[in-house]
Amino acid sequence: MTTEPTPLVELADVSKYYGNIRALEGVSLEVNAGEISCVLGDNGAGKSTLIKIVAGLHRHDAGTFRIEGEEVTLANPRDALDRGIATVYQDLAVVPLMPVWRNFFLGSEPTKGKGPLKRLDVELMRTTTREALLRMGIDLRDVDQPIGTLSGGERQCVAIARAVHFGAKVLVLDEPTAALGVKQSGVVLKYVAAARDEGLGVVLITHNPHHAYLVGDRFVLLKRGVMAASHTKDSVTLDELTRQMAGGSELEDLRHELERPTGT
Amino acid sequence: MSSTAPPSNGVDHVDERLLRTTPLKKLLARPELGSVVGAIAVFAFFAVVADSFLKPSSLGTVLYAASTIGIMAVPVALLMIGGEFDLSAGVLVTSSALISSMFSYQMTANVWVGVGVSLLVTLAIGVFNGFMLTRTKLPSFIITLGTFLMLTGLNLGLTKLISGTVSTKSVADMEGFPSARKLFASEATIGGVEFKVTILWWLGLVALATWILLRTRFGNWIFAVGGGADAARAVGVPVHRTKIGLYMGVAFCAWISGQHLLFSFDVVQSGEGVGNELIYIIAAVIGGCLITGGYGSAIGSAVGALIFGMTSKGIVYAEWNPDWFKFFLGAMLLLATLLNAWIRKRVEATK
Numbered sequence: 216m217t218t219e220p221t222p223l224v225e226l227a228d229v230s231k232y233y234g235n236i237r238a239l240e241g242v243s244l245e246v247n248a249g250e251i252s253c254v255l256g257d258n259g260a261g262k263s264t265l266i267k268i269v270a271g272l273h274r275h276d277a278g279t280f281r282i283e284g285e286e287v288t289l290a291n292p293r294d295a296l297d298r299g300i301a302t303v304y305q306d307l308a309v310v311p312l313m314p315v316w317r318n319f320f321l322g323s324e325p326t327k328g329k330g331p332l333k334r335l336d337v338e339l340m341r342t343t344t345r346e347a348l349l350r351m352g353i354d355l356r357d358v359d360q361p362i363g364t365l366s367g368g369e370r371q372c373v374a375i376a377r378a379v380h381f382g383a384k385v386l387v388l389d390e391p392t393a394a395l396g397v398k399q400s401g402v403v404l405k406y407v408a409a410a411r412d413e414g415l416g417v418v419l420i421t422h423n424p425h426h427a428y429l430v431g432d433r434f435v436l437l438k439r440g441v442m443a444a445s446h447t448k449d450s451v452t453l454d455e456l457t458r459q460m461a462g463g464s465e466l467e468d469l470r471h472e473l474e475r476p477t478g479t
Numbered sequence: 480m481s482s483t484a485p486p487s488n489g490v491d492h493v494d495e496r497l498l499r500t501t502p503l504k505k506l507l508a509r510p511e512l513g514s515v516v517g518a519i520a521v522f523a524f525f526a527v528v529a530d531s532f533l534k535p536s537s538l539g540t541v542l543y544a545a546s547t548i549g550i551m552a553v554p555v556a557l558l559m560i561g562g563e564f565d566l567s568a569g570v571l572v573t574s575s576a577l578i579s580s581m582f583s584y585q586m587t588a589n590v591w592v593g594v595g596v597s598l599l600v601t602l603a604i605g606v607f608n609g610f611m612l613t614r615t616k617l618p619s620f621i622i623t624l625g626t627f628l629m630l631t632g633l634n635l636g637l638t639k640l641i642s643g644t645v646s647t648k649s650v651a652d653m654e655g656f657p658s659a660r661k662l663f664a665s666e667a668t669i670g671g672v673e674f675k676v677t678i679l680w681w682l683g684l685v686a687l688a689t690w691i692l693l694r695t696r697f698g699n700w701i702f703a704v705g706g707g708a709d710a711a712r713a714v715g716v717p718v719h720r721t722k723i724g725l726y727m728g729v730a731f732c733a734w735i736s737g738q739h740l741l742f743s744f745d746v747v748q749s750g751e752g753v754g755n756e757l758i759y760i761i762a763a764v765i766g767g768c769l770i771t772g773g774y775g776s777a778i779g780s781a782v783g784a785l786i787f788g789m790t791s792k793g794i795v796y797a798e799w800n801p802d803w804f805k806f807f808l809g810a811m812l813l814l815a816t817l818l819n820a821w822i823r824k825r826v827e828a829t830k
Contacts, residue, residue, distance in 0.1 A: 310707035322714035
């Protein structure tokens with residue numbers, strides 16, 4: 216399966232233990248430029264552990280983690296960021312009370328002037344924010360509004376646009392559609408695809424096989440900390456993915472149970 | 480709501496969807512607005528009920544009262560925007576004055592040495608507050624309550640131990656006293672009205688704090704650590720250093736206030752300052768700072784301090800019982816907090 220030149224990120228047989236708890240064992244994942252790799256799994260399947268390893272929050276205990284062919288052990292999130300891996304968490308993306316443009320540049324603010332007159336380049340920040348968002352196809356009413364006034368989907372999109380703007384090569388998205396409605400999810404997926412088209416490698420963490428199948432090129436299924444399946448898009452159908460994700464026969468049972476009262 | 484509209488073609492064009500925000504609503508979103516309305520109301524009220532309130536000489540008195548609170552309300556507001564409290568701010572002013580006075584008197588002949596030592600020690604106490612907070616991750620309420628009590632005890636205990644009484648010896652006849660007094664506690668007469676130098680310090684600090692808050696990276700970080708510390712950390716903001724810096728800001732202003740205290744009265748009472756920390760916090764809150772952090776302004780804290788000055792002196796000019804002052808304060812605080820809560824709801828509810 217791994218015949219691509221050099222994947223941006225490659226995990227091979229990666230394991231993680233918390234004391235005597237096996238959080239993750241023998242998981243492999245490949246992320247290529249211009250592709251979306253989906254990590255699917257139910258709650259507690261080890262999705263967050265995987266994301267934390269890639270984002271540099273945790274170190275893996277076994278297996279190999281390669282970034283552009285080079286084997287690494289990330290020390291902290293800053294390290295991951297410096298290597299071009301940007302992570303957009305579900306809740307950690309933005310500071311709600313701050314304007315969009317301040318959020319966009321938070322932590323990497325451009326300045327002008329020298330000495331005591333060194334100050335934020337507000338004009339540059341405003342126009343760049345607006346342009347970077349437009350390039351991703353996000354047309355914001357007003358970059359001065361607090362980011363908390365945006366909808367959940369819009370906020371995710373700003374966070375994605377931010378990662379793209381600051382030159383991320385790999386974008387890790389932690390359940391970007393989990394708390395969103397159908398329409399909103401569609402919008403976010405559109406921007407995920409836009410990031411892919413900019414040449415980024417994307418890791419999309421989700422428990423929704425429908426969303427994953429819409430945009431994904433590769434699929435890794437986690438179950439109770441181990442890799443239950445690994446597919447490429449042409450080797451699996453949506454039905455098959457959904458069935459595997461929901462646990463096959465368990466879903467059949469559930470369907471029968473749920474169908475009876477309605478009489479259909 | 481979601482942006483499915485076609486991308487606009489120009490950057491400077493006015494988006495038709497912006498019509499929803501009327502200028503009035505934009506004004507309402509300013510953190511200082513509530514306090515400005517309050518200040519006008521308080522001014523109008525005392526202008527009517529107290530005849531001498533509108534006299535030019537009253538202006539100097541009111542501004543002086545406002546400035547002594549305002550100098551401390553500025554850093555306390557910044558700290559509050561950064562999401563933390565400092566309950567030790569009130570007694571820290573007294574500590575700073577005591578250190579300056581006693582070090583000069585016991586160790587040297589020149590007050591400026593004491594002033595310098597006091598600056599270093601006061602800043603160190605600020606660093607201690609910030610360091611303890613970021614290291615232990617305990618609420619700042621607890622940490623600074625501890626510092627508050629320790630400083631209160633140290634102020635009284637050490638002063639008694641060294642001077643034998645509850646107040647320090649006078650430094651009025653020492654070398655450097657006239658120049659130090661000029662810097663920290665002089666007054667100038669402009670158009671027959673006497674203005675204290677603290678008013679200049681106050682306005683200077685407000686301008687500086689506003690500049691820092693709105694136009695520097697550090698200011699951006701202050702808003703961020705108060706509004707969402709985890710998000711800030713995730714994008715690389717040095718959360719701990721920002722908070723320690725804010726506590727040093729409080730300490731620096733406590734040093735200015737402390738030196739003013741010392742050089743306007745020559746002696747320092749060691750039991751002073753208790754309770755002032757709440758006054759600073761109230762001024763900041765009236766000025767629009769959210770008690771939960773992430774929102775507020777330095778100018779707002781100045782307006783809050785001005786309301787304090789007008790109310791405390793206005794009641795005197797109206798020849799009322801000063802007990803009413805506390806009632807006004809309480810009502811003011813309640814109204815301001817309600818207004819802030821309403822603003823926050825407007826900002827956050829439309830998620």
